[in-house]
Amino acid sequence: MDRLRRRASGAVLDRGTTPARRPACPAAFSERGPGRAGTHPYRDRGHRWPEHQLVALAAVPLIYVGFAPPTWLRRVWRDPEEQQLRAGIRDLLLYSSDRATLANRGLEWGIRLLGADGAALIDAGGEVLAIRGLDADLARQLGGRLDGETHGGLVQLEGQPGGTAAVVQLPLDAGRGTLVIAAGPFTPLFGTDEVARLQEYAANLVLALDRARVSERVANLERSKSQFLSLASHELRSPLAVMGGYLSMLEQGSLGVLKEEGLRAVTVLKARTLEMNMLVDQMLEATRLEDGRLGLKRRRVDLREVVSEAVETVRPLASDRHQLSVELPEDPVTVMADQDRLATIVGNLMExxxxxxxxxxxxxxxxxxxxxxxxxxVSDQGVGISAAEQARLFTRFGRVSNRLTMHIRGTGLGLFLSRELARQHGGDLVVESSEPEHGSTFLLTLPLAVAVEQPPAPAPPQAEPEQEVGIPHLRVISKDDEQLDTGLG
Known part of the structure; x- marks a missing residue:
């Protein structure tokens, strides 16, 4: 009985032992090899992951970062692109020639900024300034979906599941414009970070577009002003010439003898006509200068003659209270210049x-x-010019306007034209000294002409000495000589 009980209890113990704790063949599962006791195959294998599982675990964060990278990582990736963007913005603000070119270049940088497939830049009046990869009507529709009080946001693209477009308002000088950047099927998803960056970029784009508009307006105004000056000067020349001719006839008595009062009136009218002629000449010369049609006929000129001629031309403008003084050197002052242009410079200074x-x-x-x-x-004892006002003297249409000069007529073209003509001759025109109510002195400098060495005059041909005509010497032969010669013979 005891033997049966021991067998039964042994069987129960055998059945209660789990297979995991009692392997049938430990040596077959041991990684340490057969015949080594004390090893546990499952426990050892649990501390070593298979290689394919490790690769799968490592790929999970990479996949996550690829589809939804964090903000800091995206900024690291686009740092080189940011530097190129800054250079592109600098070019937009400084070197874009016109508004159309600027819009296309700005749109290209907007596409690169967000990695988009399509974009459009719409002006205040709904005109599409630049567009790529989008339909014009669709671009206007996307821009219209943005709330008027919202400066920027995301708009869903119809017909494209999950497709979005970043839309930003452009507060242009002429009104509200729109910048639309549309995402494509293979581009990153747009979010608030992309919209914020696009708004920052749009602020620079607005400045560039407004600058281009102002530049175009200024260019159009300058063009219109030049056309007006050219037209007005040509139209005024003919009647002024007729007026000058009749005034000369009145002064000479060709149309009848005038009284003393009439002669004084003719003198005043001739002076005013001369002012008008000089003004018309200034307008014509300024127009030619701006159009690049002002040519110089250079030749050797004695500057003394130019100064004398210019002073006599403006002498009728002087009143009885003016005293004109001209100081010229005794020796010639020769320059290579256009004599008429030099007379214009000196005449403007004297006027x-x-x-x-x-x-x-x-x-x-x-x-x-x-x-x-x-x-x-050229010096005077007139109203003078303050240091702060001297900067405007040589600008086109620049005039000094204060209580002492507000009643004096002028266009501001004379000094501008004179300096440009002086510089085309290789010289310059500056204000040498000036004080309010103490007169002014203007200095014109011109390079002297290079002295031309005259070749030495050829020496007059010297007369050859006359050769004396040889007179044959006669020899008198006597009778004794004949005998001597015969004897010798």
Whole structure:
């Protein structure tokens, strides 16, 4: 009985032992090899993951980052692109030639900024300035979906599941414009970060577009102004010539003898006609200068003759209270220049000196030579110019306007034209000195002409000495000589 009980209890113990704890053949599952006791195959295998499982686990974060990268990682990836973007914005703001070119270049950078497939730039009036990969009607429709109070946001694309477009308002000078950037099927999803970056970029684009509009307006105004000056100057020349002719006939008495009062009136009318002629000449010269049609006929000119001619031309403008003085050197002052253009420069300086000396006084024109240059100084005792106002003197239509000069007529073309003509001759025109109510001095500098070495005059041909005609010597032969010669023979 005891033997049966021991067998039964052994069987129960055998059945209660789990297979995992009692392997049939430990050596077959042991990684340490057969015949080694104390090894556990499942426990050892649990500490070593298979290689394909490790690769799968490592790919999970990479897949997540690829589809939805964090903001910091996206910024690291696009840092080189950001540098190129800054350079592109600088080019947009500084070097775009016109508004159409600027819009196309700006749209290209917008596409690169978000990695989009299509984009459109719409002006304030609904005009499409630039478009790529989008239909114009669709672009206007997407821009219209944005709330008027919203500066930017995301708009769903119809017919494209999950497709979005980033739309940003452009507060242009002429009104509200729109920048539309549409995502494609293979482009990253747009979010609030992309919209914020697009708004920042759009602010620079607005500045560039408004700058281009202002530049185009200024160019159109300058073109219209030049056309007006050219037309007005040509139309005024003919009647002024007729007026000058009749005034000369009245002064000479060809149309009857005038009384003293009539002659004084004719003198005043001739002076005003001369002012108008000089103004018309300035307008024509300024127009030619801007159009690049101002040619110089250079030749060797004695500057003394130019100064004398210019002073005599403007002498009728001076009143009895003005005293004109001209100081010229004894030796010629030769320059290579266009004589008519130089007369225009000196005439403008003398006219201004007389005009801006309403109370009269001494007006001096002095010509000297110094260190290879010709110097022409024109001084007056008039109203003068302050240092702050001198910057506007040589600009086109730039005039000094204050209580002392507001009643003086002028267009502001004379000094602008004179300086440009002086620089085309290789010289310059500057304000040498000026103080309010103490007069002004303007200095014109021109390079002297290179002295031309005259070849030495050929020496007069020297007369060859006359050769004396040889006279044959006669020899008198005597009788004794004949005998001697015969004996010798």
């Amino acid at each position: 201004n000196a007389i005009k801006y000396s309403p109370n009269g006084g001494l007006v001096t024109c002095r010509l000297v030579q110094d260190d290879g240059r010709a110097l022409v100084r």
